[in-house]
Amino acid sequence: MTFASFIAKNALRNKRRALLTVVSVAVSCGLLVTLLTLQRELTVPPESEAASLRVIARNKVSLAQPLPAKQLSVVEKIPGVVAVSPFTYFGGNFRDETVTSFAQFAVDPARFRDLIVEGKIADGSYDDFIKDRTSCFVGADTMKRYGLKIGDKMRFTGTFYPVDLDLKILAVFQGTVDDRGVFFHHKLLDELMGNPGTVGTWYLRVASADVANDVIARVDKAFENSSAEVRAETERAFQMGFISMLGNVKMLIGSISAVVVFTLVLVTVSTMSMAIRERFRELAVLKALGFKRTELFGFILAESFGLAALGAWVGIGGSWAFWTLIDLQKLTNGFLLYFEVTPRIMATGATVAALLGIVSAIGPALAVARTSVVEGLKTLD
Amino acid sequence: MAAEPIVVVRDLSKIYRQGDINVVALDHVSLDITAGEFVVLMGPSGSGKSTLLHIIAGIDRPTSGSAKVQGIDIAQLDESQLADWRNQNVGFVFQSFNLIPVLTAAENVELPLLLTDLNGRERRKQVQTALELVGLADRGHHRPDQMSGGQQQRVAIARALVTDPALIVADEPTGNLDAKSAGDVLAILRSLTLTAGKTVVMVTHDPKSAAYGSRSLHLEKGEIAA
Ligand SMILES: Nc1ncnc2c1ncn2[C@@H]1O[C@H](COP(=O)(O)OP(=O)(O)OP(=O)(O)O)[C@@H](O)[C@H]1O
Numbered sequence: 001m002t003f004a005s006f007i008a009k010n011a012l013r014n015k016r017r018a019l020l021t022v023v024s025v026a027v028s029c030g031l032l033v034t035l036l037t038l039q040r041e042l043t044v045p046p047e048s049e050a051a052s053l054r055v056i057a058r059n060k061v062s063l064a065q066p067l068p069a070k071q072l073s074v075v076e077k078i079p080g081v082v083a084v085s086p087f088t089y090f091g092g093n094f095r096d097e098t099v100t101s102f103a104q105f106a107v108d109p110a111r112f113r114d115l116i117v118e119g120k121i122a123d124g125s126y127d128d129f130i131k132d133r134t135s136c137f138v139g140a141d142t143m144k145r146y147g148l149k150i151g152d153k154m155r156f157t158g159t160f161y162p163v164d165l166d167l168k169i170l171a172v173f174q175g176t177v178d179d180r181g182v183f184f185h186h187k188l189l190d191e192l193m194g195n196p197g198t199v200g201t202w203y204l205r206v207a208s209a210d211v212a213n214d215v216i217a218r219v220d221k222a223f224e225n226s227s228a229e230v231r232a233e234t235e236r237a238f239q240m241g242f243i244s245m246l247g248n249v250k251m252l253i254g255s256i257s258a259v260v261v262f263t264l265v266l267v268t269v270s271t272m273s274m275a276i277r278e279r280f281r282e283l284a285v286l287k288a289l290g291f292k293r294t295e296l297f298g299f300i301l302a303e304s305f306g307l308a309a310l311g312a313w314v315g316i317g318g319s320w321a322f323w324t325l326i327d328l329q330k331l332t333n334g335f336l337l338y339f340e341v342t343p344r345i346m347a348t349g350a351t352v353a354a355l356l357g358i359v360s361a362i363g364p365a366l367a368v369a370r371t372s373v374v375e376g377l378k379t380l381d
Numbered sequence: 382m383a384a385e386p387i388v389v390v391r392d393l394s395k396i397y398r399q400g401d402i403n404v405v406a407l408d409h410v411s412l413d414i415t416a417g418e419f420v421v422l423m424g425p426s427g428s429g430k431s432t433l434l435h436i437i438a439g440i441d442r443p444t445s446g447s448a449k450v451q452g453i454d455i456a457q458l459d460e461s462q463l464a465d466w467r468n469q470n471v472g473f474v475f476q477s478f479n480l481i482p483v484l485t486a487a488e489n490v491e492l493p494l495l496l497t498d499l500n501g502r503e504r505r506k507q508v509q510t511a512l513e514l515v516g517l518a519d520r521g522h523h524r525p526d527q528m529s530g531g532q533q534q535r536v537a538i539a540r541a542l543v544t545d546p547a548l549i550v551a552d553e554p555t556g557n558l559d560a561k562s563a564g565d566v567l568a569i570l571r572s573l574t575l576t577a578g579k580t581v582v583m584v585t586h587d588p589k590s591a592a593y594g595s596r597s598l599h600l601e602k603g604e605i606a607a
Pocket residue numbers: 397398399404405406424425426427428429430431432433
């Protein structure tokens with residue numbers, strides 16, 4: 001017999017309780033990891049180096065308010081701006097879908113080319129795109145998901161806009177962090193809408209990340225006190241702002257996670273103190289035999305830590321495997337893109353479990369340390 | 382057998398304070414125990430037998446006075462030194478056996494050896510020797526719940542002597558046993574004093590058990606009666 005086998009035998013003395021403890025830790029850790037992954041999915045926008053060079057300028061009043069198209073001539077002259085294109089979210093529903101999970105943007109094809117530089121075109125060319133005003137680029141993920149081919153028609157029913165789009169797929173667009181979007185001619189939208197002379201937002205590319213803030217300040221300044229004041233921000237900040245609308249969801253997920261952890265603490269702390277309390281007399285005997293407080297504390301800690309670690313391993317590993325193996329993008333109709341259980345999230349789950357193992361050992365260990373051998377021997381089994 | 386005392390108790394008092402009342406469990410007790418003796422402590426309930434035994438064995442501390450075992454004033458040792466001292470010098474036998482239910486007999490006996498420098502093979506050898514001494518060489522792999530009370534108590538004795546301590550203390554070791562098993566246990570304890578030179582201090586209520594000892598002491602209200 002070794003210390004380790006002694007600890008293992010103690011931990012497993014009540015097999016059902018040990019199993020239930022491991023299972024409850026596993027389920028809670030799995031749930032926690034899932035919640036943290038969901039939170040990350042909702043809060044961390046897809047990021048890329050190219051995206052950090054992009055700035056979005058929108059109407060200061062709200063995103064829903066359009067901007068005058070004539071601002072273009074001012075924007076493109078602002079120092080530090082390398083490219084600019086109108087960028088208008090159409091938000092239509094594809095075919096007969098009631099909610100379409102990929103976005104359609106009206107852009108200026110000629111200018112767009114210098115904007116999303118990381119995006120690559122397959123099976124087509126910008127020149128052809130520019131020539132045909134009913135054509136569109138479609139993100140590779142969307143092509144794949146709907147089984148679309150070059151030359152296919154895509155029909156979108158307007159939601160914000162009282163018009164429908166009929167587009168012809170000219171090329172596949174890929175290489176961006178989110179290869180789902182459909183890009184079409186702003187002119188087409190203008191025509192359908194009777195040339196209102198407005199755009200949704202301006203999309204800018206700046207010369208370098210260092211000048212991004214200066215460009216943002218200059219854009220804001222340029223339209224100060226005009227009838228359409230502008231708010232510019234980096235693509236990332238814009239997405240974060242978009243996500244902040246999900247603030248309540250974030251908080252909700254945060255609170256649920258906290259409750260999960262709290263419940264888990266209650267469960268393990270009470271299990272552990274029960275397990276030790278019924279062994280008080282034995283622990284007093286061990287003390288009489290010469291075992292010291294530190295050694296007994298070691299036994300208790302190892303037992304509680306061991307059960308927590310086993311639970312964490314099963315729960316975290318299980319949820320990692322689960323979310324990695326299933327195609328969530330398909331299941332959620334593209335709402336959840338990556339749902340990646342990152343090492344960081346797994347480490348968070350493991351840390352929670354480790355702390356849990358330690359915290360649940362503290363109470364019993366203190367009780368054991370406080371009890372003298374004689375007192376301990378008097379306790380009944 | 383050397384006549385020098387292994388246990389020297391001088392003016393030992395133990396007073397429990399319960400609110401305003403002082404309970405005097407031991408009242409200026411002095412006694413010497415010679416190595417190889419089998420001392421039996423008797424006396425009415427509450428007379429302080431267990432308290433005296435606990436102090437001699439280093440699991441309780443006196444309020445005043447001293448208890449020296451092999452020349453060491455054990456009340457002067459700190460918690461950790463005392464734990465080491467117990468491991469090396471004292472074997473415990475309790476009324477209710479107090480074996481660890483999830484461990485086999487051999488593993489129970491091995492427990493105190495985990496605190497020593499012995500390797501696994503040496504430990505197993507020593508465990509086997511101890512189990513042979515109590516006549517349970519073939520029951521090493523049995524768990525306590527697979528053994529009778531008498532057998533469990535013999536395993537406990539094996540656990541008490543596996544570290545080869547000079548002193549073995551036993552608090553009513555036969556209190557939970559039938560006459561036959563009690564006789565076996567007492568015979569083993571006596572033979573330990575006679576053949577292995579161990580010193581045994583045993584508390585008992587039973588005069589028949591006391592007959593196995595080499596000397597009886599009577600406690601009355603915390604004092605040794607003449
Ligand atoms: N923790 C304690 N607090 C207060 N009083 C105590 C405590 N432990 C023992 N006593 C008292 O000390 C006295 C001696 O107790 P002790 O256990 O030594 O008696 P004993 O002779 O072993 O009795 P028994 O034969 O019933 O086991 C008793 O009056 C008891 O009530």
